Every structure is written in structure tokens, then in C-alpha cells.
Amino acid sequence: MNALILVGSPKGRKSASWMLGSGIGEGLRDRGVTVQYGMVHHELRSGEGTGKLLDLFDSSDLVVLAFPLYVDSLPAPLTRLLELVAERKDRTAAAGNPRLGVVVQCGFPEAHQCDTAIGICRRFAGFTGMRWAGALAMGMGGSLEGDFGRLPGGGKKILDALNKTAEALARGGDIPDEAKAVFARPLMPRWLYTLTGNLGWRLKMRKNKAQSPIGYRPYGQG
Numbered sequence: 001m002n003a004l005i006l007v008g009s010p011k012g013r014k015s016a017s018w019m020l021g022s023g024i025g026e027g028l029r030d031r032g033v034t035v036q037y038g039m040v041h042h043e044l045r046s047g048e049g050t051g052k053l054l055d056l057f058d059s060s061d062l063v064v065l066a067f068p069l070y071v072d073s074l075p076a077p078l079t080r081l082l083e084l085v086a087e088r089k090d091r092t093a094a095a096g097n098p099r100l101g102v103v104v105q106c107g108f109p110e111a112h113q114c115d116t117a118i119g120i121c122r123r124f125a126g127f128t129g130m131r132w133a134g135a136l137a138m139g140m141g142g143s144l145e146g147d148f149g150r151l152p153g154g155g156k157k158i159l160d161a162l163n164k165t166a167e168a169l170a171r172g173g174d175i176p177d178e179a180k181a182v183f184a185r186p187l188m189p190r191w192l193y194t195l196t197g198n199l200g201w202r203l204k205m206r207k208n209k210a211q212s213p214i215g216y217r218p219y220g221q222g
Ligand SMILES: Cc1cc2nc3c(=O)[nH]c(=O)nc-3n(C[C@H](O)[C@H](O)[C@H](O)COP(=O)(O)O)c2cc1C
Pocket: 009, 010, 011, 014, 015, 016, 017, 018, 067, 068, 069, 070, 071, 072, 073, 105, 106, 107, 108, 109, 113, 140, 141, 142
């Protein structure tokens, strides 16, 4: 089986999307799947890179989109790639191939913020004749910086959900409901996420010598 993990964050290997996508990728590799990665923002900057991703898409049995939620949707280059895939007239892939899975996370605390983006991906799969394998979604993506070890409980539950997902996908199944449920659970109490998030913003402001108050709205009313 050939799998393609498409990372949809402009931060590349420093992103939460990479952490989660490569977590699934490692689990697939452990089970004998050939895994390739595509950095969508980087590749779509050139015709050569775009062509490479389109060819990889067509030659894969499984494609996993790993991306951050941007304005309730997918980052623009990833949307563009999906449009190009859908437009390709010479698609030779058999119906139901490749299978399409998603791992998405967002900055707000609630996983359900990702529902619209997941719906878009599911529609894309239906429209292009791919088999929809389901989606993992989580909120509080801002706490995924660096490594899983910094998460409460050493991130064991998330790692376990990624592993169960890889196991199911490697044997041709869909993302298990159990993994989806674990993934969607808040990583920490909401107040703690907000507190550390606000602190992080203030530290960034200080580092960048930002003068305006954090609530400054130059184009807002009042
Ligand atoms: C342009 C932009 C738009 C965003 N839109 C949303 C959004 O609509 N809802 C949300 O919960 N988070 C939103 N976020 C936050 C990201 O989803 C969040 O920071 C995520 O953890 C980044 O993942 P990454 O490290 O893979 O890039 C947005 C971030 C950016 C930069």
C-alpha cells in the first residue's frame, strides 16, 4: 500500500499538523505501508512541485490530509490542490481509490469548530470518487507546539488514537470512532488553555516589541 500524507500548514515540520500527520505516517510505516510526505505550501509554489503532488495523489492508495483550521475551512493552497485534483480530466484511478482520511486541529478549544472543514473534505471525496475514510479533529491545537511529551499525561491518549488510526487505515479500514472520540476530548481544562494562550500572546508581544494593547482594533468601531 502507498500512502501520501499532505501537510497543509505553512509552518511545515514545525507545525502541529506535521506532528499529527507524521504520527499517523510512522504508524503506517510500522505496518509495512510505503509512506510519502508532501508539504503543500512549499510544493504549490512551482509547477514542478504541483505536478509532483498531483502524480503522487493519483498513485496513492491512501491520502491523509493533515492541516490546521483556517477561517473554518482549509488553508488556501490545500484547497487549490484539491481543486486541481478534481479538475484533472485524465484521472485514471479506479472508483474508491485512493481512500481519503483527515487529521485537523484548530486554535479554538472545541473540536467541533472543524466540522465545516471536514464536511468540505468529505464532499471532495464523494465528488472525485474517492473513498472517505473519516476524520480526526481536535481543538486546543495551540498546545501542540513542540512535542507530545509536553501535553498532560505525556500525550499518551493522542498517541494511542493516532496509532489506532494507523492500524485501521493500514488494513484498509476507516478511522475508528473510538479514536475520533479520544481525539476530540479537550486536552486540558478550558480555563487553563485560555490562560496559557493569553500568556503566550503577551510574551510574543514583548518579544516583538509590540506597543499597541492586545485588543487594539484600528478598523473596528469605538
Ligand atoms: C489565518 C489563520 C486562520 C485561522 N482560523 C482559525 C479558525 O477559524 N478557527 C480556529 O479555531 N483556529 C483558527 N486558526 C488557528 C489555527 O488553526 C491553529 O493555530 C493551529 O493549531 C495551527 O496549526 P499548525 O501548527 O499545524 O499550523 C487560524 C490560524 C490562522 C493563522
